[in-house]
Amino acid sequence: MPVSSAVIPDGAVVVDHSSIVAVGSFEEIFSQFPDVPVTECSGVLLPALVNAHIHLDLSVFGPVPQESSESTMCDWISSLLAKRLSSNCSDDEIRDAAEKAARDQYASGVGLMLDISNRYLGTFDSCPAEIVSLLEMLGPSQAAQRDAITTISELPSERMVTGHAPYSTTPDLLSYIKKRCTAQNAVFSLHLAENRDESLLLIHGTGCFAQFLKDRGAVSDTFPIPGIDTSGVVGYLQKRGILDRKTLCVHCVHMSSEEMKILAESQAHVCLCPCSNRFLSVGTAPLEKFLDFGMLPALGTDSVTSNPQLDMWEEMALLRKNHPTVAAETILSMATLGGAVAMHRDNRYGSIEKGRTSDILHVHGEQYEKAAYPQQLIELLTSGGRPERMDWLTFSE
The missing domain is CATH 3.20.20.140 (Metal-dependent hydrolases)
Known part of the structure; x- marks a missing residue:
């Protein structure tokens, strides 16, 4: 969920030390960076x-x-x-x-x-x-x-x-x-x-x-x-x-x-x-x-x-x-x-875009996985209070 642009289903983020290098769909990103190690996340990536x-x-x-x-x-x-x-x-x-x-x-x-x-x-x-x-x-x-x-x-x-x-x-x-x-x-x-x-x-x-x-x-x-x-x-x-x-x-x-x-x-x-x-x-x-x-x-x-x-x-x-x-x-x-x-x-x-910090918020749980479309997902995030499951994906050295 880049915030500055539309939600990316099955999205991916490439990071280099403390900054974001690229953002896009997993298929697109993997074709550009096939040798980069992958951390799989079930849920939502947020700034x-x-x-x-x-x-x-x-x-x-x-x-x-x-x-x-x-x-x-x-x-x-x-x-x-x-x-x-x-x-x-x-x-x-x-x-x-x-x-x-x-x-x-x-x-x-x-x-x-x-x-x-x-x-x-x-x-x-x-x-x-x-x-x-x-x-x-x-x-x-x-x-x-x-x-x-x-x-x-x-x-x-x-x-x-x-x-x-x-x-x-x-x-x-x-x-x-x-x-x-x-x-x-x-x-x-x-x-x-x-x-x-x-x-x-x-x-x-x-x-x-x-x-x-x-x-x-x-x-x-x-x-x-x-x-x-x-x-x-x-x-x-x-x-x-x-x-x-x-x-x-x-x-x-x-x-x-x-x-x-x-x-x-x-x-x-x-x-x-x-x-x-x-x-x-x-x-x-x-x-x-x-x-x-x-x-x-x-x-x-x-x-x-x-x-x-x-x-x-x-x-x-x-x-x-x-x-x-x-x-x-x-x-x-x-x-x-x-x-x-x-x-x-x-x-x-x-936002999640090139040049921004690589410290990314990972929110996950069944309620988000069941969201049928991006708007429903954003509604859940903004109206449900603090998520029960949340952690940071930090990659800085």
Whole structure:
């Protein structure tokens, strides 16, 4: 199942060390490479899944449930902060939990992750997946902005940094971080439009985020932000020079058509996290509209604090349930190629084709063998949750 092209029944892949050399039908491939050893696989060959949004450093805290059906996202953030402050977890405990979560992702078929963390975790030798790590910075007030810029200026030049969200980061700090990302040719990831109260804060200085920041003495000198018009928060980000092909906007639940059009025209990317959105009761992202604007969103799990399952297969299954008119092929593409493109790693990930990584996912089981045609097979993969039988075909030296 190449993803970038049609399903190949009785297909074959030729690999040379770490890369794919050729893809096609077995008959065609065997005629070209008759002397190459053959590994027979019963089932489906897939490219690695790509988790384009995860917070590995939060893994140590476990799920943080909403207190009641009346709770707001700000209440959940307060609960998470309280749990972090009271946990007394050591750096080693935080890192060990993050490494375990990364291993679990790889075991579930994820070969590439974009990790957003508040601390540098280093590399995990026990996890073969590639992890791109961004250090997340917040600064909702002028004083916090100065502290954040000082912290960033003292980091090694190669350390990649990103912003948290428009409601938690001053305009100048967002611009500062974006300019640094541009100089590094790095991805700039930003939580955006996850909750309706974000726009209330930025436009009117009201809503739960306004009260949340006021309680911490951080709102008076930043929000509301003057000059935000009908283009909303997305238009504000565009005017600040934040949006371009290296920008990844995460969640994007509450957006107008005008805002989606701006994102599409700026060539920014979108990452949806449906299971986290369900857990926090913030709504459902308008997937069909993004597709209408020619955008292929990526998929992410967010952290275990807002998504206890932390499973890309469940993200696909929930999308199939929430958006039954969206083709199963599109949802599979979101979990693979969409994430790879958003991370600008589609030269190695996202599809099975020449030049891509030779780390290929092998999914097998009776339910897949009984599929009568490719469409039925893709439906099973995207709607059935995590496969019972799955392993990696790795050929790199």
